Amino acid sequence: MAQTTEQTTDMRHGSDAEHAHEPGFIRKYVFSFDHKVIGIQYIITGLLMALVGATLAMLIRLQLGWPDRVWPLLSQIFPKGYVSGVMTPEFYLAVVTMHGTIMVFFFMSYVLVSGFGNYLVPLQIGARDMAFPFLNMLSFWVGSISALLMISSFFVEGGAAAAGWTAYPPLSAVASAVPGSRNGQTVWLVSMAFFIASFTLSGLNIVATVFSERARGMSMWRMPLTVWSYFIASILGLLAFPALTAAAVMLILDRHTGTSFFIPIGLVVAGQHLSHTGGSPLLWQHLFWFLGHPEVYVLILPALGIACDVIPAFTRKPVFGYKLSVWCLIAVGALSMVVWGHHMFVSGMSPFTGEYFSVATLTITLPMTVFGVNMLASLWGGSIRLRVPMMFACAVLALFGSGGLGGLYLGNATADMQLTDTYFVVGHFHMMIGGVTLMATFGGLYYWYPKMFGRMMNEKLGTAHFWLTFTPFFVIFFMQHFLGIQGAPRRYYAFTAYDFLRETRLQNTIISSAAMVLISGQLLFLINFIWSLFKGRKAADNPWEATTLEWTTSSPPPHDNFGPHPLTVHRWAYEYGVPSDVGDYADQRVPKERVAVTA
């Protein structure tokens, strides 16, 4: 172990020595050890995956909004998925499954957790790089293998996995259950195992970096909330993710070697009697949600952290209740590990267990509300500059509020009985792990883009992008809650078979229309992102007049982040609204002799 540490330290300092002969293109941009390059690699990969995920979302919405329409063009693009212009149910289920998987694991986890995490954590704590730069590169490339595998599963016999992103057996375990369970499911499981390996390494790195690489004076209580959120999210990831690795291996064994971890005795599928005996499908659900629920917080916490750091730069005053917010993050992290059963209230597990999970889940209301109120109160009395990152931060707040209130229904076992597995759930989790994270991702990209690429993004395009993103997003998923109240089950290929859902058809058409606006609105972002790379206004080192350490170095920062001299931190991360020689703020390096320290 000691030797490994020594080696990585060598590598880090080694790169300094190599400055004489500049690293080539491959070492600099492809197999780079630099946390900033790796962070941007994650972000770009994640955004590309998001394009795939969004295309899948569009196919879903076309089908649900206009179930009777014929799409000859789509038949030409997806000859197997659309038979004479009509989407097949097997393609629909594969698309739903892959949309969920790609968005949760290969977009949000990539961009928000690994991407921003890699980019920001070392910069914000004043480190030269992550604790283990080589491991960092390795995580990215292992992750890329998993992303490629996941995409490739569309092209295997039977098509991509079709058992939902939760992959409940026996549907995911028995090849004859659904076409996607032939080869697609195996590829899905292998890809997930790679993904988890990569994500665990990456989380380990962030935890180690926060523990060991902080600049002098950067005590834990001086860390920005972003760093705190990544720190706690990474610990959660380390604790929760391995459960799914184990489950994935067990499911692969069930599928290919005849074991029966998840398959009970006596199943008759497609007319065939199976020889499995003695497994429990509920075991999978426990293992999956033991990962799945903390995973929600692994995504949500960094999104909230980012919003907390964006807001004060645009209200020009410190965040409200900094220490309280940190304690809330810790409390939420701890609680999130013991509430996974609220996904299983009607699964047939003991109703007593359900009572426990219900009460435990609703205790999360306390820290999450306090955190939300702190965010909202951070606007209180501020002098607000409503620039694009700030608009998206407000959108984070708004969706966090509505998503959180929706959680009160689903955490409540009694209400959940009617709402579980309906569109209420779909609306709720899209608000939370879809919306809060998406808005934070955009807010974060607009905010740190100048630091990453040295140029500003276009403000007008950004404003238009905000309107075309937040408004339709809210309409879509708010309405979906009420589809659920009317009883519309999720993962339905169409709502045409039921009389009691007749009234939801128009609503689905409205939702689908809003979805088309939302998805096409993202073109503005794409154009802005690429155009600004080359033509954007040159960014100053600190264009937002912010206080955290990344703004004290050049845009983009040099390879070693802060230059050869070690830096010293003198204050907390939110010294806004104080007179100083640069304006109304003091960055974390400013000594207390020059500007008084207020917290």
Added chain:
Amino acid sequence: MAKQTSVIHASIVAALFAVLGIGGVVYGSRVALPGLASRHGAGIDAMLDYLLITTGVLFAVGYCALAYFIWTGARRGRIGQRLASRRTELWVSGTIGIAVALVAEGGVLAIGMPVWSEYFDATPPADAVTVEVLAQQFLWNVRYAGPDGQFGRTSSDRIDDVSNPMGMDRTDPAGRDDIITQNAITVPSGRAVRLRLRSRDMIHSFFLPHFRVKQDIVPGMTPEVIFFPTREGSFEMACTELCGLAHYRMRGFFDVVSPEAYEKWLTDQSTPPPARR
């Protein structure tokens, strides 16, 4: 000029949040659950109504507060109070946090749990109609015990899609008079219903939207649901756990009929079924 434009823009953004907050509540108040048809469902509806009202208020107030802060903040040249005291922070966030937590926990403890335990602890009354449902991709096999009140033995080895979808043991005399139907359950009004749910392949979920009944059927387990229909009519039943390609049309009917009609229906069914191949 630029300042003025940005104030106007901020006002529009603020208006957006206010409109969504109030419009959301208005929209939500116009959407109804499927018409109620069971006794315990009234409790679930009370739980949902409580949540709709409390969260509706919190939602509208929260969005309007956000709108207000943006509206006033964009007009403020200099910040107001900079740092709140630790006491104020605790007081503001703590009070609201505890209030919302009380709304959430109080709701589940005072309204939710009694309904939950009444539903799960229910012992079936002696006159309850017992029906067995065996789900498969993509239909509901339904079995009644028949005049003798005894279900015949079944086993999965005997299942045959064509001749014996429920795996009945033909040698068991108790099973001779069992009534088997598909995708339709008929029960009399005025009596409790006891459903024994089983699955022979995937996880299905038995959903009667009008009765507020939803129960996953994990293969290998035999969950029971007991409930009391409160009105007659023909209601739809659906599957709510993804079970394969035709999951979206695994539809059935749950008919609540008058006791007389039920007796007649039973007699009609009990006449020896035309020899199933």
